Amino acid sequence: MTPLHIPVMLDQIRAVLEPALKDRPATLVDATLGLAGHASALLEHFPQLRLIGIDRDPEAIALAEQRLSGFAGRVELHQNRYDAIGQILGERLVDAVLMDLGLSSLQIDELDRGFSYAHDAPLTMRMDGDQQQLTAADVVNQYGVVELAQIFRQWGDEPHARRIAQAIVEDRQAQGPFDRSARLSAVVAAATPPGQHRSGHPAKRVFQALRMEVNEERASLETALPQAIDHLVIGGRMAVLSYHSGEDRLVKRLFAKVTTAQAPVGLAWVPDHLLAQFDNITHGALQPSVDEISQNSRARSARLRVIERTRKAAQ
Numbered sequence: 419m420t421p422l423h424i425p426v427m428l429d430q431i432r433a434v435l436e437p438a439l440k441d442r443p444a445t446l447v448d449a450t451l452g453l454a455g456h457a458s459a460l461l462e463h464f465p466q467l468r469l470i471g472i473d474r475d476p477e478a479i480a481l482a483e484q485r486l487s488g489f490a491g492r493v494e495l496h497q498n499r500y501d502a503i504g505q506i507l508g509e510r511l512v513d514a515v516l517m518d519l520g521l522s523s524l525q526i527d528e529l530d531r532g533f534s535y536a537h538d539a540p541l542t543m544r545m546d547g548d549q550q551q552l553t554a555a556d557v558v559n560q561y562g563v564v565e566l567a568q569i570f571r572q573w574g575d576e577p578h579a580r581r582i583a584q585a586i587v588e589d590r591q592a593q594g595p596f597d598r599s600a601r602l603s604a605v606v607a608a609a610t611p612p613g614q615h616r617s618g619h620p621a622k623r624v625f626q627a628l629r630m631e632v633n634e635e636r637a638s639l640e641t642a643l644p645q646a647i648d649h650l651v652i653g654g655r656m657a658v659l660s661y662h663s664g665e666d667r668l669v670k671r672l673f674a675k676v677t678t679a680q681a682p683v684g685l686a687w688v689p690d691h692l693l694a695q696f697d698n699i700t701h702g703a704l705q706p707s708v709d710e711i712s713q714n715s716r717a718r719s720a721r722l723r724v725i726e727r728t729r730k731a732a733q
C-alpha cells in the first residue's frame with residue numbers, strides 16, 4: 419500500500435500552473451516526484467496533461483508508478499537526480515516544471531532511513547538508497563568542528579552551530595563513532611541552550627543540514643534550476659516549493675535575475691537579447707493557508723515561487 423501523502427499547497431500550485439496546462443495537450447515535469455501526490459492530482463485535473471516524473475529514490479519511483487497506473491500512456495518516469503533534468507529532456511521543451519524541495523513522506527515516515535530526529539535509526543539519510551556512498555554517520559564521524567559548524571550554519575540556519583559541532587566531536591572522542599540517530603539527537607539537544615528552539619526539536623536544523631550535505635542538495639539545485647527554465651516554452655511556467663531559507667534565497671535570486679532586463683540602468687532602448695525572458699508570477703513567495711498548516715504541519719515552512727517564460731532565450 420502506498421504511504422499516506424498530503425501534497426503541500428496543492429490548490430495554489432494547481433492555480434498557478436493552470437494557464438500553462440489547461441485545455442490543450444501539455445507536458446509537465448515533476449522533478450521531485452516523491453509519492454506523486456502533486457502529479458496524480460494534476461493529471462486528474464488536466465485530462466490532456468502528460469507527465470515526466472523524476473525522483474532519485476528508487477523506492478519512491480516504484481510506489482509512484484503504482485499510484486499513477488491509472489494514467490497509462492500519459493506518464494514517463496525516471497529514477498535520477500533532478501539535476502539530470504537537462505539530460506533527461508534533451509531537445510524537448512515542456513509547458514511546466516514543478517519542484518518540491520521538501521522531504522517526501524516516504525523518507526520521513528520510513529524510520530530506518532535515519533532522517534527523523536524523533537526516532538532511533540541508523541544514521542544514513544541517503545535519498546538514493548544504497549547507490550550513494552556518503553552517509554550522515556560519515557559526516558558526523560569524519561568532519562571536524564569547523565566543517566560541522568559550517569554545514570549546520572549554512573544548511574540549517576543553526577544559531578548554535580559551533581557549540582553543537584564541538585559537542586559532537588567531544589562525544590565521539592569520548593564514546594566512539596556515532597551510528598544511531600537517537601544518540602546524535604540527544605547530544606544536539608544537550609548542547610542547545612534551553613528555550614532556544616521553541617518552534618521544534620533542538621535537533622531539527624542539524625538533521626536538516628546533515629541531510630542536505632549527504633545528498634548534495636544545494637549543488638544539485640544550483641545545477642537543476644537553470645536547466646529546467648531553459649526547457650520551458652513561451653508561456654511555460656516553473657513553480658518551486660522550498661522549505662529552508664537557504665534554498666528559498668537561491669530560488670529567489672535566480673528568479674529575480676531572469677525576470678529582470680540585463681541592460682544598464684537608464685538605457686533609452688533595450689536590445690531584445692537583454693530583455694527579461696520571464697515574468698514573476700507570484701511577486702514574492704506564496705505561503706500555505708492557516709487551515710492547511712492546521713491539517714498538515716509539514717506545510718508550515720513552505721514557500722512557493724513561480725515564473726513564466728515570455729520570450730525565447732537569446733541566441
